[in-house]
Amino acid sequence: MSWSDVRPLRTKVRRPESLLSGVWLSLLAIILAGCQSGGRDERGVGGRGGSERGGSERGGGEAPATLVFGRGLDSVGLDPAHEVDGESFKVIESLFEGLVRYREGSTEIEPALATRWEMSADGLTWTFFLRQGVRFHDGTPLDAVAVIFSFARQMDRHPPHPFHQVGGNYPFWRAMGMDDVVADVVAADSLTVVFSLKKPSAPFLANLAMPFTSVVSPTAVAAAPEDFFKHPVGTGSFQFVEWVKDDHITLEGFAGYWGGKPTIDRLIFSSIPENSVRFLAFTQGDLDGMDGIVPDDVAALERDPRFTLLRQPGLNVAYVAMQCEKPPFDDVRVRRAVNHAVNREGIIHALYRGLGSVAAGPLPPTIWGFNSQLTPYPYDPARARELLAEAGHPNGFETTLWTMTGPRPYMPEPQKVAQAVQADLAQVGIRARIVSYEWGTYLDLVQHGKHDLCLLGWTGDNGDPDNFLYALLDRDVAAAYPSTNVAFYKGAELHALIMEAQRSLDHERRVACYVEAQEIARRDAPWCPLAHMTDVIAFQRRVRGFTMHPTGQLRFHGVTLAGEGS
Amino acid sequence: MLAYAGRRLLLLVPTLLAISVAVFLLIHLIPGDPAQVMLGERATPAALAALRAELGLGDPLWVQYGRFLGGLLRGDLGRSLKTHEKVSQEIAVRFPATLELALAAMGIAAIGGIGLGILAASRHRTLIDQLTMGVAVVGVSMPIFWLGLMLMLLFGVQLGWLPIAGRLDTGLTVERMTGLVTLDALLTGDWHGYRNALAHLALPALALATIPMAVIARMTRSSVLEALRQDYVRTARAKGLAEPAVVLRHAVRNAFLPTLTVLGLQFGSLLGGAIITETIFAWPGVGRWLLLAVHARDFQAVQGGVLVIATTFVVVNLIVDLGYSVIDPRVRHGQ
Numbered sequence: 001m002s003w004s005d006v007r008p009l010r011t012k013v014r015r016p017e018s019l020l021s022g023v024w025l026s027l028l029a030i031i032l033a034g035c036q037s038g039g040r041d042e043r044g045v046g047g048r049g050g051s052e053r054g055g056s057e058r059g060g061g062e063a064p065a066t067l068v069f070g071r072g073l074d075s076v077g078l079d080p081a082h083e084v085d086g087e088s089f090k091v092i093e094s095l096f097e098g099l100v101r102y103r104e105g106s107t108e109i110e111p112a113l114a115t116r117w118e119m120s121a122d123g124l125t126w127t128f129f130l131r132q133g134v135r136f137h138d139g140t141p142l143d144a145v146a147v148i149f150s151f152a153r154q155m156d157r158h159p160p161h162p163f164h165q166v167g168g169n170y171p172f173w174r175a176m177g178m179d180d181v182v183a184d185v186v187a188a189d190s191l192t193v194v195f196s197l198k199k200p201s202a203p204f205l206a207n208l209a210m211p212f213t214s215v216v217s218p219t220a221v222a223a224a225p226e227d228f229f230k231h232p233v234g235t236g237s238f239q240f241v242e243w244v245k246d247d248h249i250t251l252e253g254f255a256g257y258w259g260g261k262p263t264i265d266r267l268i269f270s271s272i273p274e275n276s277v278r279f280l281a282f283t284q285g286d287l288d289g290m291d292g293i294v295p296d297d298v299a300a301l302e303r304d305p306r307f308t309l310l311r312q313p314g315l316n317v318a319y320v321a322m323q324c325e326k327p328p329f330d331d332v333r334v335r336r337a338v339n340h341a342v343n344r345e346g347i348i349h350a351l352y353r354g355l356g357s358v359a360a361g362p363l364p365p366t367i368w369g370f371n372s373q374l375t376p377y378p379y380d381p382a383r384a385r386e387l388l389a390e391a392g393h394p395n396g397f398e399t400t401l402w403t404m405t406g407p408r409p410y411m412p413e414p415q416k417v418a419q420a421v422q423a424d425l426a427q428v429g430i431r432a433r434i435v436s437y438e439w440g441t442y443l444d445l446v447q448h449g450k451h452d453l454c455l456l457g458w459t460g461d462n463g464d465p466d467n468f469l470y471a472l473l474d475r476d477v478a479a480a481y482p483s484t485n486v487a488f489y490k491g492a493e494l495h496a497l498i499m500e501a502q503r504s505l506d507h508e509r510r511v512a513c514y515v516e517a518q519e520i521a522r523r524d525a526p527w528c529p530l531a532h533m534t535d536v537i538a539f540q541r542r543v544r545g546f547t548m549h550p551t552g553q554l555r556f557h558g559v560t561l562a563g564e565g566s
Numbered sequence: 567m568l569a570y571a572g573r574r575l576l577l578l579v580p581t582l583l584a585i586s587v588a589v590f591l592l593i594h595l596i597p598g599d600p601a602q603v604m605l606g607e608r609a610t611p612a613a614l615a616a617l618r619a620e621l622g623l624g625d626p627l628w629v630q631y632g633r634f635l636g637g638l639l640r641g642d643l644g645r646s647l648k649t650h651e652k653v654s655q656e657i658a659v660r661f662p663a664t665l666e667l668a669l670a671a672m673g674i675a676a677i678g679g680i681g682l683g684i685l686a687a688s689r690h691r692t693l694i695d696q697l698t699m700g701v702a703v704v705g706v707s708m709p710i711f712w713l714g715l716m717l718m719l720l721f722g723v724q725l726g727w728l729p730i731a732g733r734l735d736t737g738l739t740v741e742r743m744t745g746l747v748t749l750d751a752l753l754t755g756d757w758h759g760y761r762n763a764l765a766h767l768a769l770p771a772l773a774l775a776t777i778p779m780a781v782i783a784r785m786t787r788s789s790v791l792e793a794l795r796q797d798y799v800r801t802a803r804a805k806g807l808a809e810p811a812v813v814l815r816h817a818v819r820n821a822f823l824p825t826l827t828v829l830g831l832q833f834g835s836l837l838g839g840a841i842i843t844e845t846i847f848a849w850p851g852v853g854r855w856l857l858l859a860v861h862a863r864d865f866q867a868v869q870g871g872v873l874v875i876a877t878t879f880v881v882v883n884l885i886v887d888l889g890y891s892v893i894d895p896r897v898r899h900g901q
Binding site for chain 1: 596597607617620621648650651656660723729731733737846847848850858
C-alpha cells in the first residue's frame with residue numbers, strides 16, 4: 001500500500017472561505033446599518049434646507065437657527081491678546097469687542113464699547129466714554145476696570161500687572177509697537193478711561209479696533225488665568241459654548257447683547273483642512289458658508305444658483321522688492337525697467353486665476369487714503385530695455401530672485417509667480433536665478449537683506465495706511481536687521497510724509513500725506529507691486545444679510561437664514 | 567518570562583531617552599523658530615527678541631533640553647509654544663480619535679489581510695493566488711490621498727451613503743467616556759449616535775487599512791506557505807484531515823508569529839502616522855496635530871508628541887513580543 005492509495009476522510013469543517021465571507025458580510029452589514037440612518041439624510045443640523053432640520057428635532061419647539069461655517073485650520077486659541085492667526089480671530093471677532101470698531105464696509109472707525117472719545121490738543125491724552133449697561137457673557141458689567149485690565153495685562157511696565165505674561169505673550173501688542181506709544185491707562189470714573197501716550201499717534205485709534213485690544217472679562221480671566229484661551233468671555237454678540245479641538249467651535253447668540261440678540265441662534269465654525277473636501281462638504285449642504293475657496297472652484301460656485309459668492313480685494317499686497325542697497329538696484333532707472341518688464345495682468349490671470357487685482361502701489365483699494373489716480377507702470381519690455389541701456393546695462397545683467405516655497409495669503413503660488421517674473425525679466429535681458437526657501441528661513445533671510453530681488457507681501461492689520469507704509473517702506477525700519485522693509489528703501493521724502501501722517505490727528509491732512517506718499521513710492525519704484533489678492537466667501541442661498549468687510553472680519557450679527565420657521 | 571519582560575521594560579528607558587535627544591536636535595536644526603512663525607511678516611526685531619525670550623528660546627540648547635527632561639521626569643510635557651495648552655492635554659484630547667481610527671483600520675486590515683493571505687497560500691499558484699497578491703500590490707501602491715478622495719466621491723457624493731468629513735454630524739454630540747465615539751455611543755446606549763459615528767469612521771478606516779492589509783496579506787501568505795511545506799502538514803493530510811482543517815488548524819497557527827509581528831508594527835505606525843488620512847477626512851487626530859506643530863516650529867509640542875508616539879510604538883511591540891511566549895510554547899519554554 002502506498003500513500004496515494006489512502007483516501008482522505010471527509011470531515012465536516014467550515015471552509016475558510018465561507019468563514020471569511022461570513023466575516024465580510026457582517027462587516028458590510030454593520031457599515032450599511034450605520035449608513036442607513038446615521039448617514040446623510042438624518043442630519044442633526046446644518047443639513048439641506050429647513051424642512052429636514054425641523055423634522056429631525058426632538059421634543060417639539062423651533063429648531064435653533066444654526067449657521068455652520070467651514071474653514072481650513074482650527075483656531076489656535078480664543079484669548080484676543082495672545083493670538084496671531086486668522087483662524088483664531090475669525091472666532092474671536094464674534095466673541096469680543098473693543099472700544100471702537102470698523103464701520104461696515106470701510107476701514108474707518110466708529111463707536112463700539114465706547115460711545116465717544118476726545119483727544120487733547122497735543123494728542124497725548126485720549127479719553128474714552130464707555131457705553132452704559134453693557135454686560136459680559138458671564139454677567140460681569142462692563143466698566144473702566146475691565147477696560148484697564150484688558151490693556152494693562154499686555155503692557156510691559158513696572159511693576160507688571162498681576163496677569164501680565166499669564167497664558168501668553170501678546171505678540172500683537174508687541175508687533176504694533178504699543179509699548180512705544182501707550183504710557184499708561186487709568187480710570188477717570190467707572191465709565192471713563194484715559195490713555196496717556198508717549199507720543200502723538202494717529203494710528204492708535206485704528207489699533208483699538210483690532211482684536212488684540214478687545215475687552216475681556218476680568219472675572220473670567222481671574223477664574224481661569226492659564227485657560228482663558230479656551231473659556232473666552234467677552235461682550236460680543238455671540239458667546240462661547242464648546243470647542244472640540246481640530247473639529248469645531250460652537251457659539252450661541254448672546255441674548256443680552258447691547259446691540260440686540262443676533263438672529264442666528266447657533267454659530268458653528270467647522271474645521272476641514274483639505275480645500276477640496278471642504279468644497280465638497282459645502283456643495284453637499286453640510287456647510288452653510290466657507291472660505292479658502294480654490295480659484296478653480298470659484299467659477300463653478302458662481303454659476304450655481306444654489307450658492308452666493310462674494311468677493312472683494314483683500315487688505316493685502318503682493319510685490320517684488322528690489323534691494324535698493326545692492327547694485328544695480330540702487331539705480332532708479334533699473335527699478336523702473338523692472339516695473340515695465342513684468343506682466344502683472346498675465347500673472348494675475350494665470351496664477352491668481354483671476355482672484356486678484358493689479359496693484360499700482362503698496363495700498364489696497366479698500367483702505368482709506370487709497371490714491372485712485374495712480375496707475376502702475378505699463379507693461380512695456382521695449383521701454384524696459386531702453387531704461388536698462390541708459391543705466392549702463394545694454395546687455396542686461398545677472399541677478400537672483402528669491403521666493404518662498406509655500407503659499408501666502410496674498411500669493412497662492414509663489415514659486416510659479418517667481419518663474420513668471422523670471423521669464424518676464426529674461427525678455428529684457430535680466431537673467432535672474434531663482435533662490436527658494438521654506439517660509440521661516442526665507443523671511444529671516446530676506447529681512448536681513450540677503451536677496452537682490454524677492455517676492456513678498458503684507459496683510460494689513462488695522463486698516464490704517466500707516467500700517468502698510470511705515471512697516472514696508474520707511475527708512476527707520478530699514479535701519480536695522482531684521483527689517484520688514486525688505487527693499488531697504490530709505491527715501492527721505494517718503495519718510496517725512498509718513499512721520500507727518502503718523503503724528504497728525506487731522507484726518508484730511510493724513511489723507512493728503514498718504515496720497516502724495518503713494519505717488520513718491522511709484523516714482524522711486526523700490527518695488528514692482530504685483531497684486532492685491534481677492535477675498536472670496538461663499539454661502540448657501542438661504543444665508544442672507546452677510547456683507548464682506550475690507551479687513552476680512554466675519555460679521556454674523558445681522559445675518560439671517562431664510563426659510564426659518566416655515 | 568517575567569525576567570524577560572522586566573528586562574525589556576528597562577530597555578525602554580535608554581531607547582526613549584535616545585529618541586528624545588534625537589528629536590530635540592532635529593527640530594532645533596530646522597531653520598526658523600516659533601517666534602518667527604507666530605509673528606509672520608510683522609516680526610519687528612524688538613517683538614521677536616521679546617517673544618523668543620519668553621518662550622525660553624534664548625537659552626543654550628543643553629539648558630532647554632535639561633528643562634524638557636526635568637519636566638518629563640515630573641510627568642510634565644510642558645506647554646505648547648503655539649497654543650499655551652499643556653502638551654499632555656493636546657495629545658490626550660486627540661489620541662482617542664487616532665486610536666479609534668487605528669483600531670478600525672487594523673481590524674479591517676487584519677481580517678482582510680489574514681483572510682487574503684490564507685486564501686492565497688491555500689490556493690498557491692492558482693489564479694486566486696495571483697489575483698489576491700495583485701490586489702495587495704495595488705493596495706500598497708495607491709496613494710492614500712487619492713484613494714481617500716475617490717472613496718469620498720463615490721460613497722459620499724455619488725451614492726450619498728456615507729458622510730465625508732469629521733467624526734460626527736455637526737451639532738450631534740455623544741457623551742464622552744473613553745473618547746472613542748463609537749464605543750461611547752454604545753456604552754451610553756445612544757443608538758443614533760453609534761450609527762452616525764460608525765458611518766463617519768467607515769471611509770477613513772477603509773482608506774487607512776489598504777496598506778497594512780496588503781502588507782499583512784503578503785506576510786501571511788508567505789509564512790503559511792512556509793508552514794504548508796512542513797512535515798507535520800504532510801502528516802495531517804496523511805491522517806486524512808480535510809484541507810481546510812489542515813490549513814487552519816495546523817499551518818496557520820504555526821505560521822502566525824510573523825503575521826503577529828507585522829500586526830504590531832503596522833498598528834504602532836498607524837498610531838502616529840495617519841497624517842494624510844486625518845487631514846483629508848478632517849479627523850481630529852494626533853498625526854495631523856504633530857505635523858502642524860512641526861510647521862509652526864512648536865518645539866515643546868513636537869518633543870512631547872514624538873515621545874508619546876514613540877513610547878506607544880515601543881510598548882505595542884513589547885506587548886507583541888511578550889505575546890509570542892503566550893502563543894508559542896517554544897518561546898515560552900526558552901528554546
